[in-house]
Amino acid sequence: MLDKLQAVEARYEKLMSLVSDPAVQADAAAYRTHTKALSDLQETVETYRVYRGVVDEKRQAEELAGDPDMADLAREELTRLNARIVELEASLRILMTPKDPNDEKNILLEIRAGTGGDEAALFAGDLFRMYSRFAERQGWRLELMSQSIGDAGGIKDVVAMIEGKRVYSRLKYESGVHRVQRVPATEASGRIHTSTATVAVLPEAEEVDIQIQEKDLRIDTFCSSGPGGQSVNTTYSAVRITHLPTGLVVSQQDEKSQIKNRAKALKVLRSRLYEIEMQKQHDAIAKDRRSQVGSGDRSEKIRTYNFRESRITDHRINFTTHQLTTVLDGELGELIDVVTSHYQAEALKNATTESDLSPANSPA
Numbered sequence: 001m002l003d004k005l006q007a008v009e010a011r012y013e014k015l016m017s018l019v020s021d022p023a024v025q026a027d028a029a030a031y032r033t034h035t036k037a038l039s040d041l042q043e044t045v046e047t048y049r050v051y052r053g054v055v056d057e058k059r060q061a062e063e064l065a066g067d068p069d070m071a072d073l074a075r076e077e078l079t080r081l082n083a084r085i086v087e088l089e090a091s092l093r094i095l096m097t098p099k100d101p102n103d104e105k106n107i108l109l110e111i112r113a114g115t116g117g118d119e120a121a122l123f124a125g126d127l128f129r130m131y132s133r134f135a136e137r138q139g140w141r142l143e144l145m146s147q148s149i150g151d152a153g154g155i156k157d158v159v160a161m162i163e164g165k166r167v168y169s170r171l172k173y174e175s176g177v178h179r180v181q182r183v184p185a186t187e188a189s190g191r192i193h194t195s196t197a198t199v200a201v202l203p204e205a206e207e208v209d210i211q212i213q214e215k216d217l218r219i220d221t222f223c224s225s226g227p228g229g230q231s232v233n234t235t236y237s238a239v240r241i242t243h244l245p246t247g248l249v250v251s252q253q254d255e256k257s258q259i260k261n262r263a264k265a266l267k268v269l270r271s272r273l274y275e276i277e278m279q280k281q282h283d284a285i286a287k288d289r290r291s292q293v294g295s296g297d298r299s300e301k302i303r304t305y306n307f308r309e310s311r312i313t314d315h316r317i318n319f320t321t322h323q324l325t326t327v328l329d330g331e332l333g334e335l336i337d338v339v340t341s342h343y344q345a346e347a348l349k350n351a352t353t354e355s356d357l358s359p360a361n362s363p364a
Contacts, residue, residue, distance in 0.1 A: 001096060005048045008096075012038065012045045044095040051088040057081055097348045102203035102278075103169035108271045109201060112157040113150065114177065116195025121150030123180040123305075124197040126328055128158050131171075133330025140164030145264055146254055159268060161204070168203045173339045175201045175302075182307035192308065196301075204267070205274030212270060218242040219262070224253040241265045248272055317342045 015038045018024050025031050058081045065074035111128050113120040135142045140162050147158035162171075179196050187193065221236040238253035239261040250272070252265035304313045310324040312335065319338050321327070327335060 001092065004096060005044070005092065008041060009045050009048060012041045015041065040099070044092070047088060047091055047095060051085070051092060054081055054084050054088060058085065093348055094344065097344050100169070100172070102172070103166055105168045105203040106161065106163040107168050107171060107201050107203055108145070108268060109160045109162055109171070110157070110199070111155065112198050112200075113155065114196035114198055116180075116193065118150055118152035118154065119180075119184045119193055120195040120197055121152065121154030121156050122184075123154070123178075123195050124156070124158070125150075125154035126180075127178060127197055127199060128155055128160075130328050130330055130332065131162075131174075132160075134332045135162050135164070135167075137330055138164060138167075138170070140167055144254070145268060146252060161267070168201065170336055170340075171201045172203075173336070173343060174199050177301045179301055179304045180307070181304060200275075202271040202275050203278075205270040210270045210273045210277070212243070212266070212273070216244050218244060221258060237261060239265050241269055243269055243273065246273065246276065314339060 015034055018034045019031065019038060024034060058078065061074045061077045061081060064070040065078065067074070109131060111124050111131075113124040116123070132142055141164060143161040143163070145159040145161055148156040150156050177196050177198055179194060181192055181194050183190055184193050218241070220240040220242075222238050222240065223236060224238040235256075235258075237256055237258045238251065239258060240249065240251045241262070242249050248269060250265045250269045252261040252268070255261045255264065302314065302316055304311075304315065305324060305328075306313070307324065310322050311320060312322075312324050312327055313320045314335065317339060319335075321334060323331070323334075
């Protein structure tokens, strides 16, 4: 790791020279790129320099330990310095974990009822409330984009935009198949049913990420079939956009304004296209393993919610908690933290080459 840290520091010094160059300063785009890269490296370099200073202090203390008059003081200082070195090394390991460029982005959260009929729709509704309450506790903003209510209540499918600080970073590992085991209210015999719902966490794609050409779109308008008053149901305010190259179709009818529905639909389409591009990149880079970052294998069962035992088990890391009620009420912090820690450790373990070090990949 020390070799990589030295390379990062060298990269930092080079960027410092570049941003001081009048030619670079005159090029707004280049200057913005270099200052962003510099900012990304700053904390790592500063921590590494503190670490080097503490290591130097330790060497001096070890030399003093050979002096009988200073031995007791030196041993006390060595105890403090060793603890500080352990702390700094832990911080550096985290800082050297390859960064996901999407971590700072907002997300589109999509939840769909899976197998299990009405019970699956009810469970999808439970999951949406869970994430909504978690978002509220984080101070994030949630905007409902579209939803379809089940025949017996619950949610057949829902799409929501969540905006806030590092939303994707916190929720990206929630993608996958969530399974529930419980006795439905309609089950007279008390038999436990198993149902599923799928969760997709898509980083919001900006226009600079995905360019959509008008010629690639077919836009249809139609009368909304949902609630919202006479004006919604009798005007062509609903919008359906088909992306011709991929066949992706997005419909939006929540707003009374056709313009607003079109804007929302394009936002959803852009994020879905971005996810497709991300998946292509992941497949090309790691053909022998499925990355969890931003891909979310929809066919994989990631978590089981067992109501009879008040148990939640995350199958990816073999972690179990018996706080089902509080988790469904939005207290997701513990679950998210243990899963994130696991994948951060995996990412650091797999970062065996210089190209894996995200900061060093910044443009020169």
